[in-house]
Amino acid sequence: MRRKNNNETVVFITGASNGIGLATAERLAKEGFIVIATARLPESRPRLLVLAKEYKNLLVRKLDVTDSEENISALINSIGKIDILINNAGIGIVGVAESFSQTQIQRIIDTNVFGVVKVTNAVLPSMRAQNSGMIITISSIVGPLPDMRQCFYSGSKAMVEHYTAQLKNDLESAGYNIAVANIHPGPVVTNFEASAPIGERFDGLENPYPQMHADVSKWRALMQEGRPISDVVDTILKVIHAEKPVFWNPTESRVSHNFEVTYCDPTGERFSKGPSFVLNH
Numbered sequence: 001m002r003r004k005n006n007n008e009t010v011v012f013i014t015g016a017s018n019g020i021g022l023a024t025a026e027r028l029a030k031e032g033f034i035v036i037a038t039a040r041l042p043e044s045r046p047r048l049l050v051l052a053k054e055y056k057n058l059l060v061r062k063l064d065v066t067d068s069e070e071n072i073s074a075l076i077n078s079i080g081k082i083d084i085l086i087n088n089a090g091i092g093i094v095g096v097a098e099s100f101s102q103t104q105i106q107r108i109i110d111t112n113v114f115g116v117v118k119v120t121n122a123v124l125p126s127m128r129a130q131n132s133g134m135i136i137t138i139s140s141i142v143g144p145l146p147d148m149r150q151c152f153y154s155g156s157k158a159m160v161e162h163y164t165a166q167l168k169n170d171l172e173s174a175g176y177n178i179a180v181a182n183i184h185p186g187p188v189v190t191n192f193e194a195s196a197p198i199g200e201r202f203d204g205l206e207n208p209y210p211q212m213h214a215d216v217s218k219w220r221a222l223m224q225e226g227r228p229i230s231d232v233v234d235t236i237l238k239v240i241h242a243e244k245p246v247f248w249n250p251t252e253s254r255v256s257h258n259f260e261v262t263y264c265d266p267t268g269e270r271f272s273k274g275p276s277f278v279l280n281h
Contacts (some may be wrong), residue, residue, distance in 0.1 A: 006032035015089030019248040021191035023229045029055035040062035065115030073122040075150040087116045087137040092196030096209045099199025112156035165272035181245040186255045187226030
């Protein structure tokens, strides 16, 4: 990606209403980037609106990543040049595997997977035309390493890992100067754990898994003891300023350790290339 001054660089962030997205928007605005901070219902997010008044280089736009591809593309085309896309919008869910309803599963996939794909597809034409850009996606430790209490959330992040891995290779093979990198937080202190619903299939019925609520409580306690959001934001800034960002970017040492003991290449570069038998035939 061609290096620019911060005040020449346009950053488009999804899910900027709270948590990681909001903190990232504020940090980038402080550092002089031109920030397009999007939210599904920005009018109900007072902190985001306050930031827009405080920083003239932070613009708020309404965006629901589950909207149609046509509407998403119309918004992005109205903005014009985008140098960095940060795919942050996402939702969680927790419980035993059988407890999730089809409606809950569909909502996870629509937001965490199709949302990333649709926004990325809308941004790519202009990035290809200018032959520069960066696509950063907020994944999770549970993308490469699944959490057995969040199988469909983990699965959605795994789908994003494979999608962005192929996208990275496709762009490189075609000769485009567009970087693709994922961010991998462990537990982070946000409202994520409080807003993640429990599987609802057994609502009003006898739950055949008596351990579920105890496991959910343990998970919520683990999340409440997580790292500060600033760790994630620092990692995002490190990727933005890197000359050659790597594919996997853990935000803390515990995540790095788990990647190291599971993968022979914890940067994700080997993962992104796929099995050697595929490449050799």
